[in-house]
Amino acid sequence: KNQVEQSPQSLIILEGKNCTLQCNYTVSPFSNLRWYKQDTGRGPVSLTIMTFSENTKSNGRYTATLDADTKQSSLHITASQLSDSASYICVVSAAYYGNNRLAFGKGNQVVVIP
Amino acid sequence: DAGVIQSPRHEVTEMGQEVTLRCKPISGHNSLFWYRQTMMRGLELLIYFNNNVPIDDSGMPEDRFSAKMPNASFSTLKIQPSEPRDSAVYFCASSPSLDSSSYEQYFGPGTRLTVT
Numbered sequence: 001k002n003q004v005e006q007s008p009q010s011l012i013i014l015e016g017k018n019c020t021l022q023c024n025y026t027v028s029p030f031s032n033l034r035w036y037k038q039d040t041g042r043g044p045v046s047l048t049i050m051t052f053s054e055n056t057k058s059n060g061r062y063t064a065t066l067d068a069d070t071k072q073s074s075l076h077i078t079a080s081q082l083s084d085s086a087s088y089i090c091v092v093s094a095a096y097y098g099n100n101r102l103a104f105g106k107g108n109q110v111v112v113i114p
Numbered sequence: 115d116a117g118v119i120q121s122p123r124h125e126v127t128e129m130g131q132e133v134t135l136r137c138k139p140i141s142g143h144n145s146l147f148w149y150r151q152t153m154m155r156g157l158e159l160l161i162y163f164n165n166n167v168p169i170d171d172s173g174m175p176e177d178r179f180s181a182k183m184p185n186a187s188f189s190t191l192k193i194q195p196s197e198p199r200d201s202a203v204y205f206c207a208s209s210p211s212l213d214s215s216s217y218e219q220y221f222g223p224g225t226r227l228t229v230t
Contacts, residue, residue, distance in 0.1 A: 107156060
């Protein structure tokens with residue numbers, strides 16, 4: 001069973017609208033959580049990195065939240081633009097004996113239409 | 115800043131052939147990661163290096179896969195012999211810190227491998 005579950009799997013939104021992507025994880029012990037944006041045909045690009053003590057972090061129109069108690073994170077996109085069309089990947093890091101194991105979600109596919 | 119460089123960008127080969135993927139990390143970065151991405155399984159970490167030393171290769175699928183980092187500016191991922199199920203996009207990423215838990219990883223453009 002995947003340790004990181006993302007929902008919805010895919011989403012179509014109108015340009016200018018907001019949307020929220022969900023990431024639930026079971027990874028333990030928790031080290032940090034990252035959101036990546038991956039455009040078609042390109043490598044992922046980091047949007048945010050959040051540690052245990054951080055509840056909210058913003059990067060422009062992207063705002064990530066983290067609830068370490070319920071093991072949930074969300075990525076909110078405000079006033080979406082056509083360039084936001086991409087896959088958004090949630091990655092959770094677990095700390096084991098000084099090394100870090102990474103668990104990946106399968107991504108939220110977002111399509112912004114005019 | 116050239117970013118992470120990968121070559122080739124596309125590779126098509128026949129089953130049983132040896133495939134070598136190459137990566138040049140960002141200059142000064144201490145950690146290097148190899149990933150594989152498919153539609154079915156998403157993004158998977160194969161192996162990562164700190165200061166050219168392999169730290170965790172538990173993601174390497176089987177003995178047909180091997181990775182080396184002979185120096186700080188070059189790494190290879192080799193598949194021998196290749197099989198159709200190895201078809202995927204392979205990404206290399208680098209990070210400026212040995213503590214990959216808190217530093218960002220910078221991904222290359224990927225190599226799209228097709229094994230027929």
